[in-house]
Amino acid sequence: MKVQIDDAMYILDPQFKNQSELLNQLYDPRSQEPIQLQSQYVNKEIWRIIERYYVLNNFKPKQTEVNCDDESIVFAPQDLEVLRMIKNSNISIHKFLLAARYLNLPLFQDLLISKLATEFYVDVTKPKQSLDNLCKKYPQVPVVTKEEIKQYNQVLQYLI
Structure with missing residues (x-):
């Protein structure tokens, strides 16, 4: 199974497909056509980072509990790596949230919202x-x- 974003084609890991309600709905096992994703929501770099999040978490990420403002306590090391990738990408967290909503990835949305919550934790x-x-x-x-x-x-x- 393949996913296409603009002119780039990606092989979609079935475990990753199972994380996304959108990808599950668009997947047709009888078709050889790639799933076309709207680049206004997901670009190549956003896709790469989101996919990395699921790979690093063995496709079983856990919901984050924000109980302080110290990211090293709140987030698992693999999640910190993904948050660093997001920061280094110079793409706003808002665009990542839009992509997560578009793909319907609740646990990635949770990661992003938890990041914001640690920023302003009281x-x-x-x-x-x-x-x-x-x-x-x-x-x-x-x-x-x-x-x-x-x-x-x-x-x-x-x-x-």
């Missing part, structure tokens, strides 16, 4: 420390005061 037992860490991580984002939040809420009620 420990409810230590909110001040967590918020201070966020401020250090993103110094370009101004701190919003309680008074400003009240003002925003007053303005929002007239807009909604």
Whole structure:
């Protein structure tokens, strides 16, 4: 079975096909025609990285539990490798999310959402420390005061 993205052809591992509802629906065992994927959602590099995620996880990735902001604790080593590949690709995580939704890959979506969750994780037992860490991580984002939040809420009620 083959998948085509633009002019590139890929042999589709049946185990990978089973991860994607879309690929399962499009697969026809009687046909020799490749499955055409829309390049507006999946390009060659995105496909390569998504496929690598499943190969590194032996096609059995596990759902991620975000319980802190330390990626080395939250993610398995193979998932960290994939997250590094995504970062080095210079393709936005948003485009990877679109591809994961298009291909209907819930566990890859979970990886991406968990990555975002670790970026902005706030420990409810230590909110001040967590918020201070966020401020250090993103110094370009101004701190919003309680008074400003009240003002925003007053303005929002007239807009909604």
